Amino acid sequence: MEEKELFEQYFREKSIEARNQIVEKYFYIAEMLVKKFVGRGVEYDDLLSVASLALIKGIDRFDLSKGVKFSTFITPTITGEIKNYFRDRSRLIHLPRRVSELKANIKRASDEFSAREGRNPSVRELSELLQISEEEIVTAMESSAPLSLDRAVSSEEDEEGENTFLDLLPDKNDAFEQLEQRDAVRSALKELSKEEQTLVFFRFGKELSQSETAKHMHVSQMYISRMERKILEKLRSSLKESLAE
């Protein structure tokens, strides 16, 4: 059967049999292209799988009305998939497959929603559409492809672009500084009265509001506010002294 007839039959019937006929007819292109890309550390069979999938996906995307031959259309499609495969494999750090797939699903659902409703979907709407939790949606949306630590940081503070992400990582000494600071805070807290320590526990340990703290301590919110200001001043001067030593 000729190319046009084959595709017309497939688009009419949408049957696996009709698609298989097209795959069989053009499978040689996948094989031919794979042979050109072997020897880059990926098994021939793996590349052939990638090329075959690209061929199958390409059949559905082919548009007869554009007047381009299928071989002309599918060659760059398969080549692109093979190159993507090489690029993904060359990454030392991968996004977990589940997250990558979820990101793709979110993008597709979001595009479809925007086209239908004329606005971007909310996280809740995406969660309902995809039947997954809002937290998973947010996690997937925030994840991005890994960046090299040698990549230049371009920001307003770094106009020359000379700093890399590696330069921004804290020095090991910073950990000691943090330890010292924690120790200084602990010592400063010991100098507070029992009542003041209770206030610090509720306000900064339990992260309660001034009103909630006041209820727990059976005093007014105004009293808590004044005491808190006094405690912070005390701690500030105590920390200044100990860090200056």
Add this chain to the structure above:
Amino acid sequence: MKLMSLEFPLGNSILTAVRLVTGGICARVGFDLDETEDCKVCVTESLLLLSRRGGKNVRVLFEQEDNLKISFESEDVSVAREEVPEEEISVALLSALVENLQIFSEGHDMRISFGIGKL
């Protein structure tokens, strides 16, 4: 800037040597592994295009511009494009991997040129 020119009789036995030379030039201009391998695929494909058209001798020119520009020229092709069904796939493959692919064919002359990578 001209980097190198080669002139040699076309044949399968020379392809490996040309691929090695191409690899060396790619290393010199600073291509990464993927760019180098793509470049070798494109050089091989261009030589196969000329060979299928019956080309016997070829000149290859490597030039460094804002990318690596490679030109191929044969003055003794003897087979018409219509008689080489594989040419369509070779051209589609080259188009997917290079920039500014140009193929000129008239009488016995055939020229292919393209740019690849970013320098």
